[in-house]
Amino acid sequence: MPNEYRDIVTVDETSFDYIFEQNVTVPLVSGGRIRCNVYRPRGAGPVPAIVTYGPYGKDTHYQDFHPQSFAEVSPQHKSAHAAWETPDPGFWTSHGYAVVRADEQGLGQSPGVLDTMSRDTSEAFCDVIEWAAGQAWSSGKVGLLGISYYAGSQWRVAARRPKGLAAMVPWEGMSDYYRDRCRHGGILSNAFIWFWWNRQVVTN
Structure with missing residues (x-):
């Protein structure tokens, strides 16, 4: 018998300078579910959202994931x-944006089968964007912002033209996963993929 899927969302309106909603459920068109964290400015009317969707764990703090890198980050982004390679909620909520950080399907609190960089990944990301655009707290405008994996995924989801997507800022994100990631010049080059999968994904 499969495990029962339960609602485990929590809302904290007092501990931080922003409203923190943890484990919010986003229904997928495919019938699956994604869980995300939502960080919103206090007392604000409808605001634009910055959305990320990826495999590094929405609840994993930057300092725990990459301590040396975190030590070099400007204090205003701490x-x-x-979290690693994603918009900092403290900074962006103070500038009038909501931040939605989703666990990729099959990882963290999102049930399902993990299949990074796939068509299903992009379709689920598309659903999360459209969900964010339709929330009562949202202005209907969604932006994408992220580095590396969180950048490359932007190209693929933007091609699907999700409702509400108004901007994207992909930093250091490859656009051709075959040539840029594992077949440099047509020659198999999977050392990075091996390192990335075991260091960045499996650990979460």
Whole structure:
């Protein structure tokens, strides 16, 4: 018998300079579910959202994931919920944006089968964007912002033209996963993929 899927969302409106909603469920068109964290400015009307979707764990703090890198980050980007290669909620909520950080399907709190960089990944990301655009707290405008994996995924989801997507800022994100990631010049080059999978994904 499969495990029962339960609602485990929590809302904290007092501990931080922003409203923190953890494990919010986003229904997928495919019938699956994604869980995300939502960080919103206090007392604000409808605001634009910055959305990320990836495999590094929405609840894994930057300092725990990459301590040496975190030590080099500007203090204004070091909030209680800073995470690797994604927008810092402390900074962006103070500038009038909501931040939605989703666990990729099959990882963290999102049930399902993990299949990074796949068509299903992009379709689920598309659903999360459209969900964010339709929330009562949202202005209907969604931006994408992220580095590396969180950048490359932007190209693929933007091609699907999700409703509400207004901007994207992909930093250091490859656009051709075959040539740029594992077949440099047509020659098999999977050392990075091996390192990335075991260091960045499996650990979460």
